[in-house]
Amino acid sequence: MYRYSRAIYRDLHPLLLEGAIRPEVGRRLLLAACERTIERLARDHRRFARPEAALFGDVRSLFPVSRQLRVFTIIEAHLGAAVGYLDQEIAERGSADLLRCRATNRKGKACQRVPVTGSDFCPSHRYLENVRSSHTDDLLTA
Numbered sequence: 001m002y003r004y005s006r007a008i009y010r011d012l013h014p015l016l017l018e019g020a021i022r023p024e025v026g027r028r029l030l031l032a033a034c035e036r037t038i039e040r041l042a043r044d045h046r047r048f049a050r051p052e053a054a055l056f057g058d059v060r061s062l063f064p065v066s067r068q069l070r071v072f073t074i075i076e077a078h079l080g081a082a083v084g085y086l087d088q089e090i091a092e093r094g095s096a097d098l099l100r101c102r103a104t105n106r107k108g109k110a111c112q113r114v115p116v117t118g119s120d121f122c123p124s125h126r127y128l129e130n131v132r133s134s135h136t137d138d139l140l141t142a
Contacts, residue, residue, distance in 0.1 A: 004082040005031075005038040011074045012059070015067045026062050033058040038082065045086050052076045103128055 009031050016026045037055040041048055048054070052075045056068075063071050101111035103125035113122035121128050 001038050001042040001082065001085075002035065004078055004085075005034040008034045008038075008055075008075060008078045011078070012063075012071060015063055015071060017062055017064050030059055030062055037079075041079070041082055041086070045083055051083075052079045055079065101125055 012030060012034075013027060016023070016030065033055060037051055037058070041051050045051070052072070055075050056072050059075075060068055060071070101113045101115050101122040101124075102120040103111045103122070105111060111122060111125060113124065115122050116126060119126060119129055
């Protein structure tokens with residue numbers, strides 16, 4: 001999911017207001033707002049009404065008035081793609097909890113760690129990805 005926050009940041013970074021605050025502070029505030037919004041969206045996007053308006057409200061002071069319509073359009077496009085991805089994940093997995101490892105511990109409780117980018121598992125359970133894919137292949141050939 002963080003690829004969406006980074007994409008928003010990359011597209012908005014060149015449009016930042018120049019001269020009002022130190023450039024590194026503006027970039028840091030923009031990145032933090034993007035990550036907060038995407039994390040909240042990933043945790044429960046069904047209850048996050050108008051995420052594009054929330055993110056725009058957080059970052060609009062970092063941009064000149066003449067660029068704010070373009071900023072909102074960029075935010076809206078990226079968050080629309082993120083919501084589409086989450087809907088697809090819900091259809092495939094049954095849930096969209098992308099910020100939690102899919103493995104269980106010895107007591108049967110869900111692992112609480114964050115998965116590695118591009119994987120369903122955290123670093124400790126990454127080996128399960130190979131086990132899961134080989135098991136699926138065995139089921140398909142049987």
